[in-house]
Amino acid sequence: MRHILNVSFRYKIPLWGSLLIVITALAVSASLMGRAYDDVKQDLSTSAKGLGRTLAVTLLPSMMNDDVWRAFEIINAPLKAVSPDSPVRAELILVLDNARKVYVSTNPQAAPMLSELAQWSPEHAMLSKRIARLALRQPETIELPGARRIYVVAPIADEGARLGTLVIVYAKDVILPRFWSAAWRGGVVGLLVLAVLLPINWYWGQRMAVPLVELATRMEQLGRQVPDDLDSRLYAYRDELGRLFEAYSRMLKELREKAALEREIVKSERLAAMGRLAAGMAHEINNPLGGMLTAIDTLKCHANVDARTLKTVALIERGLKQIKETVAASLVEAKLKSRELTPQDIEDVHTLVFPQAHKKALRFVWRNGLTRDVALPAAPIRQILINLLLNAIQAASETGRVDCETDIIGRELRLAVANDGQLLSATQMEHLFEPFSPLSESGHGLGLWVVYQIVQQLGGRIAAGRDGERMRFVARIPVGDGA
Amino acid sequence: MRDLTLPIRNRRLLRSLIWGAVLLMTAWMSAAAYGGEPPPFRIGLTTTSLQHAPGLLTEWQRYMERKLKRRVVFVQRDSYRETMDLLRLNSLDFAWICDYPYVYLQPLVRLLAVPVYHGRPYNRAYLIVPTTDAGATSILQLRGRVFAYADPYSTTGYLSPRYELRQAKEDPAHFFRKTFFTWSHRRVVEAVASGLAQGGSVDSYVWDSLELTQPELTARTRIVARSAEYGFPPFVAHRAVPAEDRALMQRVLFDMALDPEGEQLLKRLNLDGFTLGEPKLYDSVSRMMEIVDR
Numbered sequence: 197m198r199h200i201l202n203v204s205f206r207y208k209i210p211l212w213g214s215l216l217i218v219i220t221a222l223a224v225s226a227s228l229m230g231r232a233y234d235d236v237k238q239d240l241s242t243s244a245k246g247l248g249r250t251l252a253v254t255l256l257p258s259m260m261n262d263d264v265w266r267a268f269e270i271i272n273a274p275l276k277a278v279s280p281d282s283p284v285r286a287e288l289i290l291v292l293d294n295a296r297k298v299y300v301s302t303n304p305q306a307a308p309m310l311s312e313l314a315q316w317s318p319e320h321a322m323l324s325k326r327i328a329r330l331a332l333r334q335p336e337t338i339e340l341p342g343a344r345r346i347y348v349v350a351p352i353a354d355e356g357a358r359l360g361t362l363v364i365v366y367a368k369d370v371i372l373p374r375f376w377s378a379a380w381r382g383g384v385v386g387l388l389v390l391a392v393l394l395p396i397n398w399y400w401g402q403r404m405a406v407p408l409v410e411l412a413t414r415m416e417q418l419g420r421q422v423p424d425d426l427d428s429r430l431y432a433y434r435d436e437l438g439r440l441f442e443a444y445s446r447m448l449k450e451l452r453e454k455a456a457l458e459r460e461i462v463k464s465e466r467l468a469a470m471g472r473l474a475a476g477m478a479h480e481i482n483n484p485l486g487g488m489l490t491a492i493d494t495l496k497c498h499a500n501v502d503a504r505t506l507k508t509v510a511l512i513e514r515g516l517k518q519i520k521e522t523v524a525a526s527l528v529e530a531k532l533k534s535r536e537l538t539p540q541d542i543e544d545v546h547t548l549v550f551p552q553a554h555k556k557a558l559r560f561v562w563r564n565g566l567t568r569d570v571a572l573p574a575a576p577i578r579q580i581l582i583n584l585l586l587n588a589i590q591a592a593s594e595t596g597r598v599d600c601e602t603d604i605i606g607r608e609l610r611l612a613v614a615n616d617g618q619l620l621s622a623t624q625m626e627h628l629f630e631p632f633s634p635l636s637e638s639g640h641g642l643g644l645w646v647v648y649q650i651v652q653q654l655g656g657r658i659a660a661g662r663d664g665e666r667m668r669f670v671a672r673i674p675v676g677d678g679a
Numbered sequence: 680m681r682d683l684t685l686p687i688r689n690r691r692l693l694r695s696l697i698w699g700a701v702l703l704m705t706a707w708m709s710a711a712a713y714g715g716e717p718p719p720f721r722i723g724l725t726t727t728s729l730q731h732a733p734g735l736l737t738e739w740q741r742y743m744e745r746k747l748k749r750r751v752v753f754v755q756r757d758s759y760r761e762t763m764d765l766l767r768l769n770s771l772d773f774a775w776i777c778d779y780p781y782v783y784l785q786p787l788v789r790l791l792a793v794p795v796y797h798g799r800p801y802n803r804a805y806l807i808v809p810t811t812d813a814g815a816t817s818i819l820q821l822r823g824r825v826f827a828y829a830d831p832y833s834t835t836g837y838l839s840p841r842y843e844l845r846q847a848k849e850d851p852a853h854f855f856r857k858t859f860f861t862w863s864h865r866r867v868v869e870a871v872a873s874g875l876a877q878g879g880s881v882d883s884y885v886w887d888s889l890e891l892t893q894p895e896l897t898a899r900t901r902i903v904a905r906s907a908e909y910g911f912p913p914f915v916a917h918r919a920v921p922a923e924d925r926a927l928m929q930r931v932l933f934d935m936a937l938d939p940e941g942e943q944l945l946k947r948l949n950l951d952g953f954t955l956g957e958p959k960l961y962d963s964v965s966r967m968m969e970i971v972d973r
Contacts, residue, residue: 264859265827265866268875304874305811309825310857 205408210401217393225386232378236371240284241337241348244364247274247286248335248350252362255291255352259299259359264309267291267300271362275302284374287345288365291352296324299360313363319343327361344368407431411444422451467629471649474631478523485520489513522642537574537609539566542602545578549585557595565603571676572609576650583643584613584669591617591667599666607675608656614668620660628660647671719750720928723762723774725830725912735947742944746931758862759832772920773928777912778834778964785958788915791925792932793956796884796949800956801908803883804835806843807871807900815903818843818878826855827876829864834964835882836864839906842967851971865889872899884911888949910960914953929955 203211251271258267271289290307291299296314301307307316314324322340327349330336335350348364407430414423425448431441492513495501501509542564553560581602588598592615599614620628627633629648633641651658656673720743724736736753743751754771756762763780765771766787773791781788793800808815815821818840829836837860841851859876861867864885871879883905890897914932916925935941936952945952 262859264857264875265861265870268870268873300875304876309875 205405206402207405209405210398213397213401214394217390217397221386221390221393225382228382229375229379232382233371233375236374236378237346239374240346240366240371243284244286244346244348244366245335245337245350248348248362248364251289251364252335252350252352255362256354256359259291259352260354264300268302271300271302284366284370286364287367287370288363290363290365292327292361292363294358294360296327296361319345323347323363327363332358332361404437407437407441411440414444422448422455463626467648468652470631471652481519481523485516485523488516489520492516535574537566537570537572537577539564539568541574541578542566542581545581545585546600548582549589552586552589553598556589556592558589558592559595559597561597561599563599563601563603565601570604570609572654572673576654577609577611577673580647580650580671581611581613583647584611584671587643588613588615588617588667588669591615593617604675605672609673609675611671611673612668614663614666616666619662619665619667625660629658717749719752720747720772720924721752721754721770723754723756723765723771723776725756725759725762725774725776725780735944739944739948742935742940743931746934747927759830763832766917769917769919771917772924773914773916775912775914777830777832778910778961779832779838779968781913781915782961782965782968783832784915788917789925790913790956790958791916791929792914792953793960794911794914794948795951795954796911798951799908800911800954800960802835802911803908804839804906805881805883805886805902806840806878806904806906807868807881807886808878808903809871809874810899810901811874812877812901815878817904819847819849821878822849822854823856824877825875826858827867827870827879828858828860829867829879829881830860830862833864833882834909834912834967835906836867836880838964838967838971839909840880841971843904843906845970868896868900872896878903884949891949907963909964910956913956913961 201208251274254270255267257263258270271291275286275289286302288301288303288307290301290313292313293299296312298307298309298311298313300309312324313327314321319340319342323338326338326340330349332349332351335348338347338349340347344367346366346368348366350362350364351358352360352362407426410426410430414426417423426441426444428441428445431437492509495509496506496513546562546564550560581600585598585600588600592598596616598616599612601610601612603610629644631642631645633644648658651671651673654673656671658669658671660667660669662668722743740751740753754762754765756765759777759780762771762774762776763784766774766776766784774788776784781790796802806818808821826840828840831837844851844854855878859870861870861879864882867876867879867881868886868889870876871881879900886897886900886902914928916928932953933955935945
């Protein structure tokens with residue numbers, strides 16, 4: 197039983213519905229069939245009683261004159277002619293005397309004259325007893341328990357003086373064909389009803405079950421992953437199920453937002469840790485490096501060294517300077533004490549990068565929204581914009597397009613740079629602002645790292661994303677209060 | 680109920696009146712048609728094979744009317760007794776009756792003609808049982824059975840088996856468990872064939888004729904014993920019939936075998952013709968009557 201109840205709603209709802217429909221149809225059909233059987237039996241009883249009454253009256257003179265042959269002809273008449281309106285034919289007609297011996301019968305071989313009814317079989321013994329007990333005035337139907345025959349008995353009497361009893365015997369089988377024809381009609385109607393109701397029930401059951409099943413499947417995924425959206429067309433109504441759908445959608449939206457937030461936090465934590473690490477390392481490297489460079493200077497100025505040694509020292513000096521530059525590049529420090537950003541600073545950046553863009557024959561779309569000075573240090577902002585633009589120019593396809601927009605929105609400076617180059621994958625986006633980016637084909641891959649560090653130090657934020665078929669970087673930096 | 684019975688009675692009365700009027704009209708019209716001609720010959724019939732061939736009877740009647748140049752009315756009754764009563768009442772001119780009634784009514788009738796059957800003016804009684812009874816070989820083995828007689832005034836269908844029992848020193852009244860009359864030889868065959876009676880006595884002429892026309896009926900019976908020959912049921916004339924009418928009727932019957940139409944009718948009657956019989960043909964029946972009635 198438990199297994200059955202564990203079955204999916206997808207099957208359970210239509211099955212329960214079908215079961216109820218079938219049970220109802222069966223119950224209605226059975227009661228109609230029972231009614232039909234009773235009707236047919238009632239018809240038989242009524243027509244048999246009429247026949248019994250007529251025969252009893254006709255038989256009276258024959259019995260009074262002991263005219264066996266005439267009586268035989270009379271009882272045989274109804275068996276020979278079966279009228280179409282009463283197709284039920286008697287199996288046997290008997291005339292019994294008062295001792296319940298056969299006076300005459302339609303089948304003398306099976307029911308010979310003068311044989312005692314009670315001697316034939318236990319069933320007939322019971323019938324004989326019943327006839328003896330009955331004070332018969334009118335034809336009556338006798339149905340014996342377990343018997344496969346129906347008996348209609350009628351008195352043959354002359355003004356109360358009973359001469360004998362007429363017995364008309366019907367096999368119950370004879371009413372079966374009529375019963376079956378009635379039952380068949382009922383059965384066909386039942387099947388038609390089922391043929392209409394079952395598909396409707398199945399359809400509605402599926403309508404109910406499929407959304408529930410989908411919902412259940414997704415709810416099960418909770419905890420392991422954020423499940424997919426539900427197709428709102430699956431159930432577009434405002435009942436309890438519909439409300440459940442809406443609640444699910446709301447929950448899903450909140451879950452996604454939470455997940456995105458967590459990812460963002462993880463990413464910035466990582467970048468901050470990298471920044472601290474880089475600063476520490478730069479400090480540890482810069483100290484000995486400064487010493488080494490001073491030593492080389494001293495060696496070059498004061499020591500008496502041969503040309504070969506000098507060459508080697510110069511090589512070491514260049515290497516050490518490169519290390520110093522690299523370390524300096526990764527150790528970004530926005531120098532806050534600087535003059536304020538002016539619209540001209542933005543135009544200067546345009547002048548600086550334009551030759552690069554021109555080299556690739558790019559369409560350079562420039563929109564400078566700044567109209568007045570902004571309370572932000574000019575140098576770091578210029579650095580950010582130059583880095584973003586150089587990246588964009590490098591990433592843009594040949595004869596492609598690069599857009600640059602700068603404006604003040606509310607209390608924020610917004611720098612937006614877009615290019616039509618190859619779009620970045622989700623993994624690439626994940627590690628976009630990390631130092632020594634593998635995306636960088638030339639240079640040390642520190643451009644975006646530097647940008648990120650500066651933006652962070654200025655209290656702003658930067659995001660990369662797809663804008664249609666373009667990659668777009670947007671940096672937002674809060675404008676300080678008169679800082 | 681009273682309200683209903685009254686109109687029904689009225690209707691019945693009306694119907695009887697109409698029928699009476701129609702009959703009177705017919706009688707008057709026939710009398711007018713035949714002018715002053717003598718009244719029709721009334722012929723009584725008991726020999727029962729004709730009862731079941733109404734078409735044959737009508738043709739025989741027309742044949743006779745043409746030959747006799749006089750109208751003929753066949754009068755059929757259900758039992759021999761009723762035909763005998765009609766003869767006694769002088770309501771019949773001629774009759775084809777069984778030997779027993781002939782012997783019984785001898786003072787009242789004259790022998791006119793005797794049918795010839797299989798070349799001889801004789802018939803017999805057949806003792807028959809259902810074919811399901813394979814054992815019986817004589818009437819004495821039917822003790823305690825149900826037995827069917829044809830008619831209490833039939834030689835072959837009543838007198839003969841009782842005579843046999845008498846000869847065997849049995850009491851015919853108690854020999855059988857139950858007896859009944861079927862009022863015709865043909866129905867004796869039916870009663871035995873259906874199993875209603877376990878034995879029966881039937882005229883050989885009727886059984887043989889039935890075997891020709893309804894072999895499926897006779898096939899369900901078996902002839903156990905054949906009796907001695909008796910004179911064939913004769914055609915008789917009432918003693919009141921004038922000699923010339925008697926001679927005319929006799930001639931017509933004798934001449935039936937001579938013309939094709941008559942021959943055809945005889946063939947359908949399963950007879951060879953008619954011959955002048957003698958009353959002593961029926962002496963054996965008379966003796967049997969004496970013995971049985973004793």
